[in-house]
Amino acid sequence: MKYLDISGVDASAIVAGCMRIGSMEPEALSRFVHAALDNGVNFFDHADIYGGGECEAAFGRLLAAEPGLRDRMVLQSKCGIRKNMYDFSKEHILESVEGILSRLGTDRLDFLLLHRPDALMEPEEVAEAFSRLETSGKVLHFGVSNFNARQAELLQSGLKQKLAVNQLQFGLTFTGLVDHAICANTEFPHAADRDGEVLDYCRLKGLTIQAWSPFQYGFFEGVFLGSPKFPALNEKLEELAEKYGSTPQALATAWILRHPAGMQVISGSTNAARLQEICAGCDVDLAREDWYALYLAAGNKLP
Numbered sequence: 001m002k003y004l005d006i007s008g009v010d011a012s013a014i015v016a017g018c019m020r021i022g023s024m025e026p027e028a029l030s031r032f033v034h035a036a037l038d039n040g041v042n043f044f045d046h047a048d049i050y051g052g053g054e055c056e057a058a059f060g061r062l063l064a065a066e067p068g069l070r071d072r073m074v075l076q077s078k079c080g081i082r083k084n085m086y087d088f089s090k091e092h093i094l095e096s097v098e099g100i101l102s103r104l105g106t107d108r109l110d111f112l113l114l115h116r117p118d119a120l121m122e123p124e125e126v127a128e129a130f131s132r133l134e135t136s137g138k139v140l141h142f143g144v145s146n147f148n149a150r151q152a153e154l155l156q157s158g159l160k161q162k163l164a165v166n167q168l169q170f171g172l173t174f175t176g177l178v179d180h181a182i183c184a185n186t187e188f189p190h191a192a193d194r195d196g197e198v199l200d201y202c203r204l205k206g207l208t209i210q211a212w213s214p215f216q217y218g219f220f221e222g223v224f225l226g227s228p229k230f231p232a233l234n235e236k237l238e239e240l241a242e243k244y245g246s247t248p249q250a251l252a253t254a255w256i257l258r259h260p261a262g263m264q265v266i267s268g269s270t271n272a273a274r275l276q277e278i279c280a281g282c283d284v285d286l287a288r289e290d291w292y293a294l295y296l297a298a299g300n301k302l303p
Contacts, residue, residue, distance in 0.1 A: 012074075049115070061105075079115060086118040088118040093126065148194075148195040156205075169216075173298055188303060199261060240293075254284035258286040258291050
């Protein structure tokens with residue numbers, strides 16, 4: 001397992017995403033969490049909306065049943081999404097964190113992220129909430145999710161805490177973070193800058209990018225691994241898996257980890273064997289030519 005230093009936290013490069021754990025039986029959830037820890041995964045990602053809160057509640061019941069687990073892991077959750085709206089008001093952030101902590105059965109979050117940008121965000125109001133949470137010890141570090149560069153900069157302008165994380169969708173079939181830079185100074189469609197060069201911004205400002213839905217294409221349309229919609233990509237993944245003595249799942253993970261931004265990869269799988277394959281991507285030192293070969297096989301072009 002590779003580890004990153006995120007604001008002084010020793011964080012695994014692979015993150016166990018907990019969006020799908022709400023319906024798991026307690027024994028199955030325990031096996032999954034222990035499998036993650038056994039593979040070196042110490043970082044667990046939640047959000048208050050996952051399963052309507054049941055995902056956090058299920059995880060909290062596990063922590064209550066096995067008290068020693070909490071100190072072996074980094075816990076992250078997200079807030080700010082409400083029905084038909086986004087809400088970064090001080091009251092909502094504070095209320096959300098109280099609910100998250102109660103469901104998880106813990107006294108602190110290692111990281112709190114604002115889930116999706118609120119058009120009515122007031123940085124000074126968010127700052128009040130963050131400061132109260134930090135002073136009380138209820139949240140140790142802060143970040144954002146799905147923010148472009150200017151949105152992150154605007155929020156940072158009101159904060160005394162340094163934003164540590166930006167959670168963004170990225171993977172072989174969702175390559176917007178790198179497309180416009182590769183196609184700079186061209187009229188290629190991919191040259192359009194849709195996010196304010198957020199990848200470069202995060203690198204300059206020291207925010208760790210957490211790649212969500214790394215194996216999905218589109219917006220939750222499906223998984224590209226083994227999909228007949230991506231024959232060239234899957235053929236290249238199989239070819240390189242043989243070359244590196246690995247698996248397509250690990251190669252797709254290694255492709256993200258190869259980027260010098262030093263990203264984390266959020267696995268959404270609750271299958272222990274699949275998680276182990278994803279973790280194996282940390283052991284693949286992908287050559288530059290193979291990184292580009294996969295990028296092209298996914299349907300992208302170079303100028």
